[in-house]
Amino acid sequence: MEIIKTVVIGAGTMGNGITHVMAQSGFSVTMVDVSREALDRGMGIINKNLARMVSKEKITENSKNETLGRITTATDLDEAVKDADLVVEAVNENFELKEKIFRQLDLNAPAGCILASNTSSISITKLGAVTGRAGRVIGMHFFNPVPVMKLVEVVRGLDTLDEVNDAVVEMSKKLGKEPVPVNDYPGFVSNRVLMPMINEAIFCVHEGVGTPENIDNVMKLGMAHPMGPLRLADFIGLDVCLDILNVLYEGFRDPKYRPCPLLVKMVDAGKLGDKTGQGFYTTA
Template sequence: MPKANKISTVAVIGAGQMGTGISEVVAKHGHAALVYDLDKSRIRASIEASAGYFRRQVETGKMPGEAAEEAISRIKGAFSLQDLASADLVVEAVSENEGIKRKVFTDVCTVLKPDAILATNTSSLSITRLAASTDRPNRFIGIHFMNPVPVMKLVELVRGIGTDQETFATAKDFAQSIGKTVTVSEDFPAFIVNRVLIPMINEAIYTLYEGVGNVEAIDTGMKLGANHPMGPLELADFIGLDTCLSIMQVLHEGLADSKYRPCPLLVKYVEAGWLGRKAQRGFYDYRYVPARPTR
């Protein structure tokens, strides 16, 4: 097995929920984390959210105070691309839009050191195709974290056709060093987890669309009948209905199979801006406590 390179500094591009979670896990396990976003206010909000996360860990007895303060000190804002020049590994965690991701890679490659590894947190897009938009397809890999990153134990590693063995070995060592279990997927649309999970959610939406059951019946059925911790419609709201739709579209286009056709009701909810928890409305209305089903 080729020798893995040591990762000391990790840059995270995208200061949303996923990027923030990735930087928290990175810092908790002793790596320096640089958080970059085009929106500077999001960088500051991400760092504040991470400080709050670590202080809650202390309050609940999950982490000693000194370790938490050290982790907080390891997370720094990167307010220009040039600040990422020291990174050994860059993890892109922007929205699931191929055009946006390609632009990120084109821009960041101009400042990275030659041996830096570039990774994407994409949940469905072709690693090979994304790698082709960079100056280092051999040092490009998919490192797909699950949401919420500090809680979920899995990382999917996905090699593109040009990813070299040293990059794979380094990414695997890194993922294990931050306490994750690694599963390896081939570079096919949506990889393993979302190839199974998102069509199940889409089928739950079809079940609602066709009037087989209402929101509450479907979610209760899967929680108590299949022992799922969260019903599929509640989970869709948590993931984001726009993300669910994007992944279904990738599956439908990439595999050309009608079984992956996105449910028209999912499309309608996204068109309405009912994107789930982040929009306060999806299959549930989160403006109420407890949240109320919308159908």
């Protein structure tokens, strides 16, 4: 199936990044948000990132303008999706909110349209089940910052059709990404492997095994990780790490995913990492 018209829902960190790569790859894309301010902010970020690419001579001024010309913005979701081939949902990580949007998409998008979610941890099978087209629902998990990171984790729900999986793999390649197909289980592959490592690093701080700097240096210098797990946790957001660990813990009912009490305490204290300036490191 050919994908021509795309819609991205959410103009935040991920939504504006996904819109950027789609438009730069030649797709016409409508970015939808409930908030006009969020759309303006998202467009501002896309503009700034494209301008930086021009100044580094990675793209021309002309190609920047062509990319911007392929993007429209909208606040009316039902209208925006009525001729879409692919919708990528990137609203806040909240099941009730995503469920409502998927029901709405099912009612308003054409029958053949693929409904993808950029969720980090919500079950694709569960999102598919609230629609009448579970076969056309799939995870398209991009990584932050989207224009830079190569991976798209393509997540198949229990009922996702082969042709939909294949179309999303092809689409991801057209976006210059490297798609990796995985099946839908809590945390997919990325967070199922990453979060226990981050949690264990936090347990090492909690038990006084090492300082955050020393723990990160062990992983950087000994395991060739570009960034230590605690620095990465601050970057992702400690609240987001805790939410994902809880998804793993509840999803598998296995104590090996139990969030470290120090992580819980830091989130309770509002020390959420880079976004608040305080986490395992102080950035503000």
